[in-house]
Amino acid sequence: MDFVKFEPISIRNHPELNERWVQDRIAEDPSILGLGDVVLKDRERMQPKAGRLDLLLQDVESSRRYEVEIQLGATDESHIIRTIEYWDIERKRYPQYEHTAVIVAEDITSRFLNVINLFNGTIPLIAIQMRALQSGGKVGLVFTTIVDLLSLGLVDEDEEGQEPTDRAYWETRGSKKTVAMADQLLTIAKAHDPTLELKYNKFYIGLARNGQPCNFVVFRPKKGFIRFEVRLRNSPETQERLESAGLDVMDYDNRWGYYRIRLQPGELDKHKLILSDVIAEAYAASAQK
Template sequence: MTKGYVKPERLLMRTHPEYSEKWVQQLIADDPSILGLGDLVLRDQERIHPRAGRLDLLLQDADTKRRYEVELQLGSTDEAHIIRTIEYWDIERKRYPQYDHCAVIVAEDITSRFLNVISLFNGTIPLIAIQMQALCIGEHVTLVFTTVMDEMSRGLVDEDEDAEAAPTDRAYWEKRATKATVSLADELLGTVRGFDPSLELKYNKFYIGLSRDGQPYNFVTFRPKKSNLNLDVKLPETEELDAKIEEAGIETLEYNKRWGNYRLRLTKELVKNRAELLRELMQLAYERRSA
């Protein structure tokens, strides 16, 4: 046996007296990243759907505002599990059409038969199938999530300002990102206060926005990450602005055409060394917002 290697023992949670579906649900709720679907935030847990039961988890991408309707099942997938997953997805997309929605099935065993059935829907219904395994290593138990069927590539949907304004506080963002990257929002706030001293940071669950006289005033929004800060600036896309941003060496994410946002990825060095350009962009956005 290789030195340091410990062979894991698989646990079947469906028949285990301690590790229940509620246990798995709470683990994902506490840290949605374990699913391997990206930087997701918990939107709701056991969301009630009249006449349709409870949706186990509603997750949302912190950047694109894509929503994932997640249904959990211990043991093997079955017909009822698939129907519930699609039904919850359908209810949510009709209730909140401003978002892009994706159904997610999570089960201990996704059989080849049901994988074939699920794949039939994938051309018209965005579906992801994830198989989870509980492994015992010594005195510890871990969960491994493996995507066995991914969805077809689709477009992204960004924020809806009113629906996204779920209040939180600075401590939430410092834990979710870091104190250093949250402080970059402070520096940029100082910049915009140069042309409007009444502006304040407004901490929401999916972004840090701006407020004026207690009301949202979002011509820019901030999304701190672990090592950088994403700055969204509400400006129409032009060749002139594209050239200025590229010349400044600022990394951009894809321009959000639906919401009219430039999306810039900033480091501390860029905030300091490209302060003049950032001020110009934010002031242009402010003037458009104030017009």
């Protein structure tokens, strides 16, 4: 293969390229943003008394919509406020959908990265850094997710009402065999962090590090099987990979961001390789947040 040296360029300062050009490229192929299998729903969408939303994208496999605002150059106050305002307008107009605000900018500055991280967890928000690269008179775009979507309410376990339980509770609610499967899955997870331990809650068994929730995977033991839930971005490729490996994928929880997989006693050894892979991916994604 021939090595090609790419030269970074500024779209904001380029004599020919502009925001319209960026919009056109994303509209042609929305998947370049890295948001999964999404399609263009609308562009330059009029907002009542608030200007125009650059791009509205929709996930083809779920009810999630992305309100996308593009900023040439560095992020600034008006860009962040405008993005959140358009997200708020759209979610109120179309409450039947799940809405996520997306900021795309050439430079996600450290100052505003801190501000964006403050919003994330209360407002579903993704920050994507856009880089233009030039080689031989041709220009390409590279998009890197700097701040990813956090599932609201999971970190502090609000859905459980802060009600801890114990192993005996789950061995009664499920069975000793299925709770033992949680031990085996914990062993796989501990390859990435030996300090992880099981945390018994009223509605699921989670993971904890030094007593604090670390729920990139959770377990729900039943009488005859365990429901293994792993936090991964929803995509057709991931779905196909899981199913091709022979896993019983029940569904995807769009609200919390988990694939829900049914595992029967005796199946862990059979699926150890794929389970190790997805646990590693989920752990790596959680470590970036």
